[in-house]
Amino acid sequence: MSKALRLSEKWFRFGLWLVAFVFASFLIGLGGTVVANLPKVEHRYELDDFIDKPAAEKLRTELRALQEKRQVAQDAHDQAQLKVNAARANSGAARDTFNSWLSTRHATQRPEQDRELIERTQALEELKILERKALADVERQQQHLLDARQAEARAQRDLHELEKDASEKLNVELRHQELRVFGYRLLLTLPLLGAAGWLFAKKRHSTWWPFVWGFIYFALFAFFVELVPYLPSYGGYVRYVVGIVITVLVGRYAIIALNRYLEKQKQAEAMPDVERRKELSYDTALARLAKKVCPGCERPVDLANAAIDYCPHCGICLFDRCGKCNERKSAFARFCHACGAAGQGEG
Incomplete structure (x- = not known):
């Protein structure tokens, strides 16, 4: 239809379409803000809303105490392990020294060294005793650490069971909340769609059509972007x-x-030809002729063929002769293009 419009009218229509899109963008922004705040109408549920709080708090307190106990046991075990390592190193060094001395003693066979042999043997035995005590302390600390870890694991399992039950209840409530929020979206969107449908049917060709189309675009956006993706x-x-x-x-x-x-x-x-042409508006007839279709039935017609004066499909007159200069012209033209005389299409 743009080819049939005046130049200024084209620019005005272009500007009005911009108004429609800008109007729609502001409506979309406002609607998006409203929709984004819809979840705030509902309480934001968390896991603690559904858990057995006294039991959970007791387990969490116990768990913190067990974690501290396990850390103390771990530190004590590490210290005991260091003492074992030191005792083993001392005992190993003393044993190596004793073996070297004993080899020398066998080589020299000096009786006056028997007393020293007894003293060295006793010293080595004392180091072995210290090593065994340190090892026993490590084993005891290992047992304490194992007990602490097992107690902590039991508390973790008990707390996990409580949280699992609460999580199931939370998921159920979140699904219900999701349905309620979707209901809010639906209550907001359906009236918009209804209004948009009525405007499309009744007002899309009215004087205020830019605002009508802007509202229609907004309603479609609200439906396909703000509602459809959130369908359960x-x-x-x-x-x-x-x-x-x-x-x-x-x-x-x-x-x-x-x-x-x-x-x-x-x-x-x-209908008769004259009445049919009166029913067609000037702009509509020119727009259809510009598309090379019959203004009456909208079927393709070879308008460049000078032998065709009537539509071969519906019989409406397409070309006639000027009553003043007899020049062939469009039957829908208001004035003759050759002499400017008023044509039958005027009015």
């Missing part, structure tokens, strides 16, 4: 069913609209 799935059943319902409704509307259009076209084509 239930394994895909809900979304597929909603898709089927929407497809059926849109398809039904399209089929009814198509049949209504075809019936209207049949009635129009049955």
Whole structure:
């Protein structure tokens, strides 16, 4: 239709479409803010809202104490292990020294060294005793550490069971909350869709059409962006069913609209030629001619063929002769392009 419009009218229409899109963008921003704040209407549930708080607090306190006890046992075990290592090192060094001295004693066979042999043997035995005591202390600390770890693990398991039960209750409540928030979205979006449908049917060609189309775009955005992605799935059943319902409704509307259009076209084509051309607006006729289709039935016509004056499909007059200069011109033209005389298409 743009080819049939005046230059200034094209720019005005372009500007009005910009108004429609800007209006829609502000509405979308406002709607997005409202929708984003919808979850705040509901309480933000957490795990502690569903757990047995006295039992959980008792277990957490016990767990903290056991963790501290386990850390103390770990530190004591590490210290005992260091003492064992030191005792083993002392005992090993003394044993090596004793073996070296004993080898020398066998080589010299000096009786006066028997007393020293006894003293060295006793000193070595004392080091072995210290090593065994240190090892026993390590084993005792290992037992304490194992007990602390097992007690901590039991407390962790008990707390995990409490949290597991609470998590199941939390998930159930979150699903219910999700459905409620979706209901809020639905209550907000459906009236917008209804209003947009009414505006599309009744007001899209009115004087205020930029605001009408801006609101329609906003409603469509609210439906497809703010509502559809949040449809509860239930394994895909809900979304597929909603898709089927929407497809059926849109398809039904399209089929009814198509049949209504075809019936209207049949009635129009049955009217006399003069009345049919009066029913067509000037801009509509020029827009269809610019697309090389018949203004009456919208079927393709070879308008460049000078032999064609009537539509071969519906019989409407496409070209006639100027009453003043007899020049061939469009039957829908208001003035003759050759002499400027008013044509039959005027009015």
